[in-house]
Amino acid sequence: MLRTRSQSRSISTAGPATSLVEAHGLGVHRDGRWLVRDIDLTVNRGEIVTLIGPNGSGKSTTAKAIIGVIKPDVGSIRRASGLRIGYVPQALSIDRTLPLTVHRLLTLTARHDRTAVEGALEAVGVPHLRRVPVHDLSGGEFQRALLARALLRAPDLLVLDEPVQGVDFPGELALYGLIQDIRDRHGCGVLLISHDLHVVMAATDTVICLNGSVSCRGSPQAVVADPAYASLFGAAAAETLAVYRHRHGGGPAGHAHDHDHDHDHDHHRDP
Amino acid sequence: MLDDFFSRALIAGVGLALITGPLGCFVVWRRMAYFGATMAHSALLGAALALFLRIEPMSGVFLVATLVAGALMLLERIGGLSSDTLLGILAHAALAIGLVAVAAMPWVRVDLMGFLFGDILAVSRTDIAIIFASGVVILGLLAWSWRSLLAATVNEELARAEGLGPTRARVLFMLLLATVIAIAMKLVGILLITALLIIPAATARRLAGGPEAMAVVASLVGAVAVVLGLGGSLTLDTPSGPSIVMAAFLLFLASLLPMAWRRGSAPPDAGS
Numbered sequence: 001m002l003r004t005r006s007q008s009r010s011i012s013t014a015g016p017a018t019s020l021v022e023a024h025g026l027g028v029h030r031d032g033r034w035l036v037r038d039i040d041l042t043v044n045r046g047e048i049v050t051l052i053g054p055n056g057s058g059k060s061t062t063a064k065a066i067i068g069v070i071k072p073d074v075g076s077i078r079r080a081s082g083l084r085i086g087y088v089p090q091a092l093s094i095d096r097t098l099p100l101t102v103h104r105l106l107t108l109t110a111r112h113d114r115t116a117v118e119g120a121l122e123a124v125g126v127p128h129l130r131r132v133p134v135h136d137l138s139g140g141e142f143q144r145a146l147l148a149r150a151l152l153r154a155p156d157l158l159v160l161d162e163p164v165q166g167v168d169f170p171g172e173l174a175l176y177g178l179i180q181d182i183r184d185r186h187g188c189g190v191l192l193i194s195h196d197l198h199v200v201m202a203a204t205d206t207v208i209c210l211n212g213s214v215s216c217r218g219s220p221q222a223v224v225a226d227p228a229y230a231s232l233f234g235a236a237a238a239e240t241l242a243v244y245r246h247r248h249g250g251g252p253a254g255h256a257h258d259h260d261h262d263h264d265h266d267h268h269r270d271p
Numbered sequence: 272m273l274d275d276f277f278s279r280a281l282i283a284g285v286g287l288a289l290i291t292g293p294l295g296c297f298v299v300w301r302r303m304a305y306f307g308a309t310m311a312h313s314a315l316l317g318a319a320l321a322l323f324l325r326i327e328p329m330s331g332v333f334l335v336a337t338l339v340a341g342a343l344m345l346l347e348r349i350g351g352l353s354s355d356t357l358l359g360i361l362a363h364a365a366l367a368i369g370l371v372a373v374a375a376m377p378w379v380r381v382d383l384m385g386f387l388f389g390d391i392l393a394v395s396r397t398d399i400a401i402i403f404a405s406g407v408v409i410l411g412l413l414a415w416s417w418r419s420l421l422a423a424t425v426n427e428e429l430a431r432a433e434g435l436g437p438t439r440a441r442v443l444f445m446l447l448l449a450t451v452i453a454i455a456m457k458l459v460g461i462l463l464i465t466a467l468l469i470i471p472a473a474t475a476r477r478l479a480g481g482p483e484a485m486a487v488v489a490s491l492v493g494a495v496a497v498v499l500g501l502g503g504s505l506t507l508d509t510p511s512g513p514s515i516v517m518a519a520f521l522l523f524l525a526s527l528l529p530m531a532w533r534r535g536s537a538p539p540d541a542g543s
Contacts, residue, residue: 069428087432094425097476098300104481109422109433133480153433 018045020083020157020189021066026075028061035061038213039075043157043189048180050192050200053210053232059193060090060161062210066191067159083157086150088143090161090193100134102126106149120148123185124178139166143175151182158182161193169199176203197224197233276392281501283394284515286402287451287458288471288493290409293486294451295468295493296475297444300424300482305355306343307465309362311452313339314461315369315386322379323372329401329453336449339365344445389460389512391501402454409447416440421482459512467493470519477526492522 019042026039036058043049043066051059064070066077067085094100100108106117121127124144129137137145143163150158160179164172180203183190194200197207197220207223209216209232216228223229298307314332321331339361347354373381382390413420416439422430423437430437455464471493472485478492479485499522500515507514 064428067432069431085432087429089426089428089432092426092429095300095302097473098424099476099479099481099485100425101481105425108425109418109430109435159432 019043020045020080021191022078023066023072024076026062026065026072026077028058028065028070029073034212036065036210036212039065039210040214041066041208043191045156045189046183046187047205048183048190048192048203049206049208050194050197050204051208051210052194052197052200055195057211059195059210063159063161063191063193067157080156084153084155086153086155086158086188088146088150088158088160088163091165092146094134096135101130102132102134102137102145103130105134105145106152108149110153112152116152117148120152121145123151123182124148138171140168140171140175143167144178147175147178147182151186154186156188158188158190160190162195163192164194164199172199176200179203277501277505279394279396279399280391280511281498283399283402283458284391284497284501285494286399286406287455288467288497289490290402290406290451291455291464291467292471292475292488292490292493293410293413294447295470295472296482296486296489297420297424298448298468299472299476304465304469305358305362306340307448307452307468309343309358309365310336310339310448311456311461311464312362313365313369314452314456314464316365316372317369317453318381318386318456319369319372319376322376322381328456332456333449333453335365336452337446340445340449385460386456387460387462388510389456389458389463391458391511391515394458398457402458405450405454409450412443412447416443417483420444459515463512463516466516466519470516470523471496474519474523474526477529493519496522 021041021043023039023041026041027037028035039058039062041049041062051062053059061070065072067087068077068079069087094105102121103114103117106112106120112120118127118130121130124147126141126144126148129141129145134142134145143165147160147163150160158179163179164175167175176199179190179192182188192200192204200207201220204220207217207220208214209223209226209229211232215232216223216226218226298304313335317332317335318328319331320335321328324331343354343357343361346352346357352360370383373379373383385393419430419435419437419440420443422433422435423440427437430440451468452461452464455467459467471489474492475485475488479488496519497515500518501511503509503518504511504514
């Protein structure tokens with residue numbers, strides 16, 4: 001199967017000692033305005049952190065700064081030494097003029113042998129698609145292939161920018177279940193970007209609501225109850241979510257929320 | 272039957288097609304057809320500059336094509352204009368300035384038609400040596416930077432996140448493109464260079480299942496087009512450059528046939 005360096009390490013020892021990446025006071029300034037500002041963000045090993053926020057709230061910008069694709073103008077980012085990042089960019093589309101099989105997509109940025117590629121596809125539940133052209137994949141299959149590509153790097157940190165785009169609702173649930181499953185198996189940290197808290201709730205340890213800067217953070221339950229969340233997404237959205245949560249017993253994937261981590265300490269509203 | 276000038280043209284043309292194949296694939300994948308055309312349009316200005324400075328025309332063309340590519344990348348970054356508008360402005364401005372510059376130097380006699388449409392039948396042994404030597408360098412550099420260039424073509428941020436230096440790859444690609452334009456100008460002329468880059472690559476798309484295979488097939492398609500075009504131009508006494516492009520176009524049309532037959536109502540290829 002997949003070789004993961006983190007496999008040998010313990011998952012449950014969340015804390016500052018195992019933080020994969022820590023950002024303090026992050027700010028990105030472009031064309032005379034701040035895209036994001038004053039972002040504090042930590043992802044620990046084995047933790048799933050979800051960034052939510054409306055369009056243009058700086059979710060992708062924050063993620064790109066975290067992984068070093070764009071350079072922040074202020075603030076500091078500390079990455080664990082030798083940190084390996086698996087990245088699934090937002091809305092990746094491959095020009096139809098470029099013939100690419102799933103296998104070739106998985107070996108795009110680095111050489112991997114066939115066994116490794118098959119293992120990665122197996123891990124995301126699409127082992128039969130290795131020789132299929134990427135343009136023939138459904139939205140969900142394509143996202144799984146991208147996830148497999150990121151997994152091949154044996155990442156310590158998975159950064160997934162809207163990984164369910166173009167995926168139908170059951171497919172979304174399955175994908176989030178898969179992401180959680182990957183975290184459980186490999187113990188990597190996950191930074192997830194979503195515009196929709198409904199479906200990510202079950203798969204998330206910590207939620208950070210973003211609107212240019214952090215407007216609230218904490219466990220999914222705490223965030224939903226936070227007035228800042230209601231003002232960011234509208235009271236209706238918050239209520240819908242609350243109802244939704246009751247009906248589905250804590251979340252669409254049916255998982256309980258009581259993970260080992262205790263996030264109450266960092267649940268606060270930024271001024 | 273094969274006169275000496277004809278076999279020289281054949282060898283030069285096939286050599287050029289082998290280079291334009293893989294390079295043209297990237298032009299197609301990166302949707303840079305118009306970009307390539309703009310660089311090619313600037314070639315006349317480069318040739319005029321070379322005449323003025325009394326340097327080798329190829330160096331002048333390479334210089335100006337590179338400058339135009341650099342200007343485009345810069346303008347795209349700062350400008351409020353869409354890139355196809357910028358390309359349109361630069362392409363025609365460069366061509367116009369080139370024409371004016373040539374006309375402003377009455378002391379040099381310039382074969383304008385030769386610049387615009389090329390004269391592959393006039394290639395010398397030196398030209399052939401230049402084509403093959405630079406071809407080896409171009410294809411070697413392309414192979415060397417293949418992975419990062421391909422990754423950046425799929426997604427620039429992904430390439431950067433995984434440490435593949437997409438900017439360096441892109442700059443290198445521009446330089447290779449400028450070089451190919453410089454050496455292709457004499458053969459097929461500045462108006463037909465883009466065709467030789469794009470048509471074989473587009474033809475190869477139908478026949479290849481992977482990027483590497485497509486690059487190889489594009490080279491072969493281009494070589495076949497050169498042979499057919501030159502042969503046709505000899506028998507029918509038609510201009511050689513346009514004949515080669517026409518042959519490439521016919522091959523492209525032929526490549527569409529099996530697809531239409533196999534898939535019936537296949538969705539139109541969106542990757543123009």
